[in-house]
Amino acid sequence: MVVDVLFCNVYHIRHFFSILNWRCVFFLLDSAKGFSYTAPSKFEPDCIMTQASENMKKKNIKSVIRSIAVMLYVVLFLWRGNAVAEDFIRELKQYPYNLYHTSVIGSPTWAEIKHKDTLLDVARRFDLSYYNELEFIYPHIDEWIPPVGRHLAMPTIWIVPPTKHEQLVINLPEQRLYFFNKAAGTVQTYPIGIGDEGWETPIGVFHIQEKRPNPSWYIPESLQAKYGMKVMPPGPDNPLGDYMMKFSAGAYGIHGTNIPWGVGGLVSHGCIRMYPEDVKVLYPQVKIGTKLEIMYEPVKIGVRNNCIFVEAHPDIYLRIPNYQRYAMDKLKQTPFADKVDMKRFQLAIFLQNGIPTEITRAPLGDYAERTILNSMLQ
Numbered sequence: 001m002v003v004d005v006l007f008c009n010v011y012h013i014r015h016f017f018s019i020l021n022w023r024c025v026f027f028l029l030d031s032a033k034g035f036s037y038t039a040p041s042k043f044e045p046d047c048i049m050t051q052a053s054e055n056m057k058k059k060n061i062k063s064v065i066r067s068i069a070v071m072l073y074v075v076l077f078l079w080r081g082n083a084v085a086e087d088f089i090r091e092l093k094q095y096p097y098n099l100y101h102t103s104v105i106g107s108p109t110w111a112e113i114k115h116k117d118t119l120l121d122v123a124r125r126f127d128l129s130y131y132n133e134l135e136f137i138y139p140h141i142d143e144w145i146p147p148v149g150r151h152l153a154m155p156t157i158w159i160v161p162p163t164k165h166e167q168l169v170i171n172l173p174e175q176r177l178y179f180f181n182k183a184a185g186t187v188q189t190y191p192i193g194i195g196d197e198g199w200e201t202p203i204g205v206f207h208i209q210e211k212r213p214n215p216s217w218y219i220p221e222s223l224q225a226k227y228g229m230k231v232m233p234p235g236p237d238n239p240l241g242d243y244m245m246k247f248s249a250g251a252y253g254i255h256g257t258n259i260p261w262g263v264g265g266l267v268s269h270g271c272i273r274m275y276p277e278d279v280k281v282l283y284p285q286v287k288i289g290t291k292l293e294i295m296y297e298p299v300k301i302g303v304r305n306n307c308i309f310v311e312a313h314p315d316i317y318l319r320i321p322n323y324q325r326y327a328m329d330k331l332k333q334t335p336f337a338d339k340v341d342m343k344r345f346q347l348a349i350f351l352q353n354g355i356p357t358e359i360t361r362a363p364l365g366d367y368a369e370r371t372i373l374n375s376m377l378q
Contacts, residue, residue: 103302129264159302193273
């Protein structure tokens with residue numbers, strides 16, 4: 001048994017963990033450090049118009065909480081008995097694209113919350129990350145015990161990042177990887193975990209230098225005392241997972257993970273972490289020498305069906321002094337700045353929820369996806 005899914009068939013443990021969820025940890029931090037936090041009522045309606053500034057205010061503290069959660073995961077794993085983990089299987093999904101005419105890929109879909117689901121389960125099932133893609137749009141739904149039978153819109157729609165080489169692309173603010181097949185005009189996309197503050201993932205153009213299945217982990221000297229070894233062999237405790245693709249930026253690589261719930265967070269010392277089922281699909285397709293562009297682009301603008309979209313993400317590494325001015329400059333660099341509804345554009349820039357939002361100025365036309373996206377924002 002690997003430590004992939006911890007609560008799948010232990011429903012009473014889910015309820016126990018709900019007592020130890022983020023609200024209780026915030027309360028403890030409030031007592032210890034004077035951080036003021038008001039826990040939302042269980043009976044409050046979902047408020048998708050959550051201020052981006054409030055989300056960012058809690059982000060640093062939540063990174064500490066996630067570390068606490070990992071320790072709790074281990075404790076609960078030891079108690080789970082003979083519970084059977086859910087098998088997450090990923091099928092290859094390729095989206096047609098054109099950087100100039102069809103740069104918006106995918107379509108929003110609906111998910112029904114099943115008995116014993118967590119929102120982390122649901123996100124992973126749809127190849128999303130909870131912390132980076134669902135938490136912003138469903139902040140008042142309990143991630144551990146969501147309401148069974150409820151239907152939630154899944155933001156399985158993205159704007160492809162601006163790329164020069166159309167091979168492997170990682171956009172750090174959205175914490176997502178794109179793998180282009182330029183000849184076929186298709187692209188794949190997967191959520192990722194990236195470097196934490198102080199260990200930021202490097203930016204630049206690199207190439208895949210080495211590939212290793214079942215990799216051993218050569219533990220940095222600073223962590224060898226913690227793990228009691230210099231080299232960790234392949235296995236369920238190895239944080240590299242089953243596949244490793246090293247790129248030309250030193251010791252960094254793209255690899256799997258033994259803790260999938262870290263995907264979508266600032267969790268590593270600079271490496272790129274993927275869901276085990278995702279890296280299993282990607283690994284055999286990537287050849288040594290493939291170019292890898294790692295960029296920092298929190299605002300993306302794209303088109304599809306003659307409609308204009310913007311997708312805004314938080315400035316996770318705090319590298320943009322004036323976010324609104326940065327977004328306006330990005331818009332002015334496009335050929336359709338004069339066709340944009342500025343109120344909708346500014347709302348998307350304010351929310352920074354990572355959802356591609358249509359910003360075409362009226363008449364809007366009959367665009368079915370907008371109905372689903374609007375339901376997320378109401």
